[in-house]
Amino acid sequence: MQNGSPIIIAHRGASGYRPEHTLAAYELAIALGADYIEPDLVSTKDGVLIARHENEISETTDIARHAEFGHLRTTKIIDGESKTGWFTEDFTLTELKTLRAKERIPQVRFQNTAYDRLLEIPTLQEIIDLVKLKSGEINREIGIYPETKHPTYFQSIGLALEPPLLATLTANGYQGANAPVFIQSFEVSNLQDLSTKTHLPLVQLLNNTGKPYDFVVSGDERTYADLVTPSGLEEIAKYARAVGIHKNLLVPRDSSGRLQSPTSLVTDAHAAGLLVHAWTFRNEDCFLPLDFQGNPQGEYELFFSLGVDGVFSDYPDTAAYHATVQ
Template sequence: MAANGPIIIAHRGASGERPEHTLGSYERAIDQGADFIEPDLVSTKDGVLVARHENEISETTDVAAHPEFADRKTTKTIDGQSLTGWFTEDFTLAELKTLRAKERLPQLRPANTAYDGRWDVPTLEEIIALVKRREQETGRRIGLYPETKHPSHFRALGLPLEERLVATLAKAGYDGADDPVFIQSFEVDNLKRLNGMTALPLIQLMASVAGPPDRSGVTYAAMSTPEGLAEIALYADGVGLEKAMVIPRTADGKLAAPTRIVKDAHAAGLKVHVWTFRRENYFLPAEFKAGENPVAVGNVGAEIRAFLATGIDGLFSDNVAEAVAAKR
């Protein structure tokens, strides 16, 4: 699984340049030199794993334009949040395949809307097939970094993600500790379940606020202490940290001094991967913005280099080319 220095993980593919979680986005990321591509996985009604950032798909597909599915619109509570829209678990794969993907952030990424409708919603098997084909064409290993999205929700529906994910990966030859795969989740119990099902490395995702949806009263802040990180090391191989946990921002929006969390995680034997680097001004620290327009492209490379200096082992970026260049 070794890469030359910290790994570059294509966040939902090259999602800064193509609609996220499409074969076009993943292929663009591979062309730009990503070490890993990241599919977020949810389930269809008939138990097929597909790539969507959320199981609610109105922002990333044209489902609202399909009158035949108008009666599928509903309101559900997902991880404590009330959401209204259309949900993958209410569609068979055949039905989902009639939809077309679209740009999720058209106001920030208007150029990506030119690709609306070009691709459908890909299955995990289709993503693996793309990776295998591009490995043959390029002669280099391309990793997979799947995230199990809302695993407790899907297990409660009788559509568990873990068993299907492990079986699909194993069928494709991914089942060892040194294979180029990381499995990630914001939840805890499903990672513990996966730890007993596969030797593939596991990543505990954490945010700067809140806590794991399946652990009431537990906060990510508590999990990020030396004691909390030691507990994570019992079932996972690394942590996926929101940027602010590694380098917070000052009151005026600039980067502050780094925290101890990278050193503490390494002391616990955990890898540290950081999310998410994006080039638009809207997402950047104040010192790296280019003017005031939130859509303008700033200096994300400088931001990435500041984080690389903390000793992180990898990073997620919507903009693979800029991330690869910053690592050189």
């Protein structure tokens, strides 16, 4: 699905307009011009893949209102961080279907709270069903861009994400390097393993701080900063088709939030044969650099001028418009 124009990846759906990771958010994203919709995937207790930003769901569901699940509130160490709340892997799909989604950042997107407690947690299969239905209705192929969340953690508790992900994709006809799918991860080893089991395009996510959690576990001393060097990108190209890059790695910000000169990262990644998908674009001033306060359109224009091949956006309509007029 990669063509001359940058692809628009609806980040958790049209999450600027609807609570993230809901069928309503994905459906609206498609209507607003997204090329791909992006579900973050975690597992239920019974091994079903569902879409949530995190496996801890107190921020994105009404779980705290469900007294019948009060005893399941607990504290866990997830990727080295202590988190307290309710975790998807402690619930069956049937139990999770009794919950309803809510807006994750109501202080920023108060208008989205109008949809609180109206929308279910969707499964990967339900998302695929929606994409296929809508693709047929609008006669335009919509892709999916799933992220495996905390893959080392889920592997450690016997709920590995990759086997059911590949099985579900295969069962739905997604096969081969040209399928409208990108599988993404912030970790490295699970993508390397996936590259031996599928020809579907893989995406190495690259943050502007820290290191992949599987590197922490294995004692690998490399950080994300090492992975964005020309030699690091060449290694990524051995197993991945693209890199999903924190936009501050492409155009750094100074301590005041003002943009500095672009780096060579887009050019370096392209030289290694990798597509570049930048994240995350949002319209609100609290997320924008000082240079583009009140002007999210200008930020898109800057990044498209750098030659990125796609953008993750909470507002796919804004992104799609500027992708077509660039």
